[in-house]
């Protein structure tokens with residue numbers, strides 16, 4: 001373990017990242033080159049983090065903003081990056097592992113995303129102000145009727161209007177000339193009876 005500031009970075013992880021980074025010596029600087037992109041459910045439980053830890057299922061992809069290289073780390077090591085992103089990370093992990101429930105409300109106007117009404121007391125809505133502070137474009141909206149809605153990409157075209165679905169969602173960060181944002185993509189979807197008899201597990 002090497003010390004950088006108040007943090008201790010795993011040595012194996014540092015040497016893995018060093019090969020993909022511009023900075024080669026200053027560890028703090030080196031780690032700061034990396035930002036969190038998205039979490040992927042590998043569907044397996046025996047993946048390995050570059051730090052050496054095994055038994056990893058959720059892969060947290062990080063991107064180097066200077067070299068453009070992409071790699072992944074486990075859900076523990078990802079906390080070494082992007083201090084201000086911790087809440088987003090936690091939400092992203094919740095969305096892909098526990099999921100969210102929503103009532104299908106049809107296609108987005110002039111777009112390809114699908115709209116789902118979510119409960120006002122759901123985690124995703126509670127995090128909305130925080131996400132808005134970090135990103136310009138966040139696909140969570142409060143409608144004129146005060147109901148909340150998320151917009152997500154999904155390949156599924158067999159959805160029924162006003163039916164409820166439980167979804168696992170992959171959230172990704174992006175940056176363009178016109179600002180930054182997050183995108184939701186449905187990775188798993190299942191129809192349920194109603195929003196009310198679904199118990200949301202804390203994450």
Ligand SMILES: [Zn+2]
Pocket residue numbers: 013049050051052053073074076077
């Ligand atoms: Zn690790």
